[in-house]
Amino acid sequence: MLVSDLINLLDRLAPLSLAQPGDNCGLLVGSSSAPVEYILVALELTQAVLAEAEERGCDTILTHHPLLYAPLRSLTESDPREQLVRRLIRGDKNLLAWHTNLDAAPKGLAALCAEALGLRNLVPLERAAAGWYKLVVFIPPDAVPGVSAAVFAAGAGRIGDYRECAYALQGTGWFTPEPQAHPTVGSASVPERTPEVRWETVVPRARVGTVITALVEAHPYEEPAFDIYPVEDVIPRAGLGRIGELPEPQEVTALVHTVVERFGLTECRWVAGAKTRVQRVAVLPGSGRSLLAAAAGLADVLITGDLGYHDGEAAAASGLALITVPHGEVEWWALRQWAVDQLRPLVAEQGSTLVLSASYRPLWQGSSLPSPDRAKAGKGAPARVRLRVDGGSRGNPGPSAIGVVLEDAEGKVLDTLSQAIGVATNNVAEYRALLAGLRMAQAAGVQEVDVMADSELLVKQMRGEYQVKNAGLRPLYEEAAALARGFRRFCIEHVSREKNAAADELVNAALDSISNPGSDRPAITGLEKTFGSDGDTFAT
Numbered sequence: 001m002l003v004s005d006l007i008n009l010l011d012r013l014a015p016l017s018l019a020q021p022g023d024n025c026g027l028l029v030g031s032s033s034a035p036v037e038y039i040l041v042a043l044e045l046t047q048a049v050l051a052e053a054e055e056r057g058c059d060t061i062l063t064h065h066p067l068l069y070a071p072l073r074s075l076t077e078s079d080p081r082e083q084l085v086r087r088l089i090r091g092d093k094n095l096l097a098w099h100t101n102l103d104a105a106p107k108g109l110a111a112l113c114a115e116a117l118g119l120r121n122l123v124p125l126e127r128a129a130a131g132w133y134k135l136v137v138f139i140p141p142d143a144v145p146g147v148s149a150a151v152f153a154a155g156a157g158r159i160g161d162y163r164e165c166a167y168a169l170q171g172t173g174w175f176t177p178e179p180q181a182h183p184t185v186g187s188a189s190v191p192e193r194t195p196e197v198r199w200e201t202v203v204p205r206a207r208v209g210t211v212i213t214a215l216v217e218a219h220p221y222e223e224p225a226f227d228i229y230p231v232e233d234v235i236p237r238a239g240l241g242r243i244g245e246l247p248e249p250q251e252v253t254a255l256v257h258t259v260v261e262r263f264g265l266t267e268c269r270w271v272a273g274a275k276t277r278v279q280r281v282a283v284l285p286g287s288g289r290s291l292l293a294a295a296a297g298l299a300d301v302l303i304t305g306d307l308g309y310h311d312g313e314a315a316a317a318s319g320l321a322l323i324t325v326p327h328g329e330v331e332w333w334a335l336r337q338w339a340v341d342q343l344r345p346l347v348a349e350q351g352s353t354l355v356l357s358a359s360y361r362p363l364w365q366g367s368s369l370p371s372p373d374r375a376k377a378g379k380g381a382p383a384r385v386r387l388r389v390d391g392g393s394r395g396n397p398g399p400s401a402i403g404v405v406l407e408d409a410e411g412k413v414l415d416t417l418s419q420a421i422g423v424a425t426n427n428v429a430e431y432r433a434l435l436a437g438l439r440m441a442q443a444a445g446v447q448e449v450d451v452m453a454d455s456e457l458l459v460k461q462m463r464g465e466y467q468v469k470n471a472g473l474r475p476l477y478e479e480a481a482a483l484a485r486g487f488r489r490f491c492i493e494h495v496s497r498e499k500n501a502a503a504d505e506l507v508n509a510a511l512d513s514i515s516n517p518g519s520d521r522p523a524i525t526g527l528e529k530t531f532g533s534d535g536d537t538f539a540t
């Protein structure tokens with residue numbers, strides 16, 4: 001894959017035309033014809049991220065925040081940004097930024113945050129301007145197929161999920177060639193009336209130049225007549241922020257709790273609004289000050305970053321509740337989901353690898369110091385892990401096994417377990433997997449756990465949404481709940497089986513080894529330590 005191919009993939013997910021005016025997205029350093037094998041995704045480029053890219057042999061770095069925003073006036077070693085550019089060039093690395101266009105994309109960062117909070121009926125808080133131009137060109141009827149094909153190939157005519165969109169209308173073209181002209185139709189100095197088609201289509205802002213070049217080349221006339229003008233239009237599914245509804249109205253404090261838990265935040269503050277219970281929620285990762293007034297008319301509460309005292313004052317006066325979250329933490333959370341779920345599969349199809357940076361550190365530190373307990377337990381262990389758990393039985397009840405993958409916050413695999421557990425039901429196996437995973441996290445001295453499981457029953461029972469009526473599951477549930485209370489944070493999420501493939505494979509490996517005793521694979525293959533290896537190769 002070349003950098004230009006990566007740009008095309010990225011543009012499909014989050015078109016550059018969605019970027020805010022003045023933003024600087026796209027390829028910032030490097031060459032569009034350079035090969036891409038190994039991509040590092042980070043929130044922004046720092047010396048630590050660049051050192052990581054060098055160490056891991058990444059040729060390309062994709063960040064959310066653009067390194068080059070304000071213009072550079074020199075390329076010396078005296079300025080940190082200039083140093084980074086020099087180091088990128090010395091290492092022949094490509095740097096791309098996908099920023100406000102990624103926030104705004106239909107499945108971009110704002111949408112991911114809103115979905116994670118369980119909001120329904122999502123619409124953008126501020127709809128994106130289409131960034132389109134309308135092209136109108138007058139073509140002799142027999143040349144329409146050739147001209148339209150050239151214009152489409154140059155990037156015109158795409159609206160949402162439709163391509164080659166245009167409109168044609170028959171009419172009559174009027175012109176009189178000057179004596180020195182070389183007309184395709186008509187003769188010098190004779191007024192001409194000839195059938196022409198008024199053919200119109202849309203062109204993204206970035207493609208206007210390419211499209212006009214293609215048009216002029218393909219058009220049979222010496223002087224093709226065409227107009228190009230900006231269109232005041234919006235894209236309904238894209239834009240800044242998202243607004244949606246919670247299934248039920250809830251206290252702001254309950255929502256604060258969910259926000260902290262879902263995004264794994266180190267801090268979160270709020271201002272109460274006019275309503276004690278909120279249902280219409282606006283969320284905007286990054287800095288949302290500019291949309292405070294817009295949110296006040298539409299939502300009960302706005303969740304965003306970088307808010308100050310006077311923002312709280314203004315919101316309180318308008319009745320809008322505010323939840324202010326750390327800018328970088330929420331963005332990094334959303335960027336990771338997007339990169340792993342949406343970009344990584346497309347990159348992999350083209351034979352390249354995408355990894356998440358391990359260099360992210362919250363910029364702002366909280367005021368609370370770690371407890372002595374935590375400091376003791378946390379030696380060498382990550383504060384937070386993700387547990388992927390799965391249990392299954394062949395027969396229900398039948399021979400059963402469990403699979404657990406313990407990952408750090410960046411998705412690096414720290415530990416795995418693949419173990420046969422005798423005869424059990426599917427649900428018992430699911431609980432046994434959760435218990436084993438929680439014990440692994442506890443033994444590692446971890447404080448915060450995010451569990452992912454594909455059993456809806458397990459997830460809903462652990463969340464208290466379903467009762468545990470089955471007598472066989474009750475003690476397992478009690479034990480898991482007690483273990484869960486021992487963590488400073490315990491969060492459990494339902495994921496599809498495909499997204500839990502890593503744990504599912506471990507279950508099947510253990511089941512295969514018992515049903516095939518001649519195999520040399522032991523029934524218990526767990527606890528393979530993979531610390532320090534490249535854990536990003538896990539299936540998600």
Ligand SMILES: [Zn+2]
Pocket residue numbers: 065285286287327331
């Ligand atoms: Zn940001």
